[in-house]
Amino acid sequence: MAIFKSIFLPFLFLFLPFLSADFVPSDIYLLSCGSSSNSSFFNRIFVGDSLKPASDFLAAGKSVVVSDRNPPQDSPSLYHTARVFTRVSSYKFNIKKNGTHLLRFHLSPFSSTGFALHSANFTISANGVFLSSISHVNDSVIKEFMVRIDTNVLEIEFQPASSSGFGFANAIEVFSAPKELITDNGAKLVDSNGGREYYKLTSQILETKYRINVGGPKLTPFNDTLWRTWVPDEPYLALKSAAKLAATFHTPNYEAGGASREVAPDIVYMTARQMNKDHSISGAKFNLTWNFPLDSNGVNHLVRLHFCDIVSSALNQLYFNVYINGYPAYRDLDLSSFSLQLSTPFYIDFIVDSGSSGDIQISVGPSDLSSSLRYNAILNGAEIMEMVNAKDMFTETEKRKRNLWVIVGPVVGGFIGLCLIVAAILAFGCKRRKKPKPRRAESAGWTSVQAYGGGSSDSKLSRGSTLASFGPNGYHSLKIPFSEIQSATNNFDKSLIIGSGGFGMVYKGVLRDNIKVAVKRGVPGSRQGLPEFHTEIAILSKIRHHHLVSLVGYCEEQSEMILVYEYMEKGPLKKQLYGSVVSPLSWKQRLEICIGAARGLHYLHTGFAQGIIHRDIKSTNILLDENYVAKVADFGLSRSGPRLDETHVSTGVKGSFGYLDPEYFRRQQLTDKSDVYSFGVVLFEVLCARPAVDPLLAREQVNLAEWALHWQRKGMLEKIVDPHLVGQINPNSLKKYGETAEKCLADYGIDRPTMGDVLWNLEYVLQLQIGPSNEPSEPVDIDDSDFPTSTAIHPSNMRRHSDEGTDNFSDISTTKVFSQLLTNDGR
């Protein structure tokens, strides 16, 4: 620590000038309560609310101004005054920008004539939605909330707990957060089920409980563009000798990464803890563990972990597991797979139940994938936020499984569990992703993912390029010698050919370590398409997803261009559907396959690899591994999604007959909805077990999409179901499935669902199939819009929330004692 301080900290000062200058919120209100003058606090001016214009914010109620006659020496002037609310009182602020806002309440109690502020007992709410109940404030605290505001006005209300009680505040901050701070890209639910994700985080109210700069110094509002305070992790580290510090002098690669400077400041990513291998004499692997006490049990928390690989000397060295409360939260995390550079900042959001002890335990430890010499595990930062007002998501989800029909009928106010069944293993779906520089490359043989500018409007993150300019030397670890490929394929034995295409042949092979692979070999000697070959490696090496066939390696020797993929035992989905099928897939298996493929595609469209359109979705490009896990393959035609300023990509029509989006065909414009169309055809193919186009059939039956839509519209889809499935499919499940496929096949892309919606609906179809048998026969339509998004602050649910208010209060005030973000700067 001493060395660290002396070498490292002075250097950090160099970065400070621009650190706090970046972000300018569109809404910002800083009030010094009960004061008739302005106070400066960490260089920001808080305006006295006893004077115009700030006094105009005081909307209603009854309040008294108090001041500390005898303030402690080092206490900031902001904390020398307070406003005491003796009746329900509120402030109203005009809001210009929709979305997440940060609300901070500074509470620094003192005794003054008539009021001992530490005995205050009150609740705070925002637009009628409960935020916190507060009593026994003994120390200076800042209570911080993240709240989505979709109204033009934000009303913050202080309500004394009893008629003789009172509330108070020394200062209030309200400002709009950068869009990337809280997103709906997916937070992983951590429990014994594993794999579920939650996509409506922005609608939750979050209260900060811990904000930790792991392995680094304390950071104050001076050091953070959102004026946050980060504290060192040491007090929470379970076994200090097991960890050692890591630090770098290089600023993080924000351009390449999944986080911006607003998500966490540089220094969080530039410092970390890693494994101290000297700790284990025997060489046994171990975890690094942190324990965070919380005063509430059974409450859901958002745990945001920050990572930046500042310990490796090359890509793909570091593989580690993340555990939360003993559950595997992220296995085999390979930070390199999301970026082609080290020192790239990322974060991952997890939703966890604080468990019976009420505490949250975070561990990182080496994965089995790491080499025995290089194993390590790191953590750069951690934030823990309570999900205020969230009903227990985990048990609600359980309940839903057991008792589906009770819940989907009426829309239950504030119920969130339904939103949770969605997807699994969307690796880093929740992250910002890198957006390499647009680059066009004419494809000759190696068509591949080309320019993609990303579909996000957070263009700030997309500056700079990394990917395209990276030669394959960046992925040295993926390089496979030609001799090894020769021996793996028995020198390209014809009997091992499992496929062919414009580029050449695909062989089955076995690498030296007994890994089965599919070897895709470009026509030997032809060096055409070399840049595309490199681009393909660059992109494929980055994309790792459970439902996408992954690249094992490549070879570029002796004028060869060879890509090596994981081998998929059960081959293409098509083969398992019709033709010489030995044991036909069950309906449940088929649904699971469709769900897997939908996840893979959803990831391509929106995940870390955002902006990739597959362009050739069909049942031969969905492969099955030995456990029938579906993986989307063949990105040969893939290309990038539209750039920011475009809504589509113009391109020559490619793809396969029978699956082709009619709109794409008409207008030669490609969007991710073209994949949705093709996927709709696959859905019918799976149901009917016949090819998308079968010229041998009667004319009206040739095209599956037309034929199936015909029966679907008549409500008689069961007429054309695969005979193997007859009697197996729950009618409600079939109905929903048919509707989902029909929506995918809408004529116009704009009318089609996103892959996320499709995924959602398929999950629901599966629930209908495996759910309880005593369900009502009338199916209930379950649209995304039917799900209450819980606690979003919006006029339409203000009423409801205030109706429920008393319930909420009694619930929460008894289970939660005051928790805090202590500011030592206070007093």
Ligand SMILES: *[C@@H]1O[C@H](CO)[C@@H](O)[C@H](O)[C@H]1NC(C)=O
């Ligand atoms: C306090 O600051 C506000 C806004 O910066 C300004 O309009 C006002 O004049 C200041 N008041 C005093 C007393 O300095």
Ligand SMILES: *[C@@H]1O[C@H](CO)[C@@H](O)[C@H](O)[C@H]1NC(C)=O
């Ligand atoms: C404040 O002090 C009271 C009385 O000593 C104690 O009961 C309470 O738990 C303390 N509150 C906090 C938040 O520590």
Ligand SMILES: *[C@@H]1O[C@H](CO)[C@@H](O)[C@H](O)[C@H]1NC(C)=O
């Ligand atoms: C904010 O959202 C609300 C509801 O979604 C909408 O009515 C309003 O126009 C939006 N305001 C802005 C400034 O975008």
Ligand SMILES: *[C@@H]1O[C@H](CO)[C@@H](O)[C@H](O)[C@H]1NC(C)=O
């Ligand atoms: C605060 O007020 C509530 C409601 O009157 C009461 O139940 C609770 O015990 C009070 N808390 C304290 C610490 O006085």
Ligand SMILES: *[C@@H]1O[C@H](CO)[C@@H](O)[C@H](O)[C@H]1NC(C)=O
């Ligand atoms: C945080 O900012 C303060 C004030 O500018 C500075 O003195 C301190 O060194 C900074 N801390 C770090 C870790 O950068």
Ligand SMILES: *[C@@H]1O[C@H](CO)[C@@H](O)[C@H](O)[C@H]1NC(C)=O
């Ligand atoms: C790390 O912690 C997890 C969860 O508690 C545990 O399952 C795993 O065995 C631990 N790993 C090591 C190497 O101790």
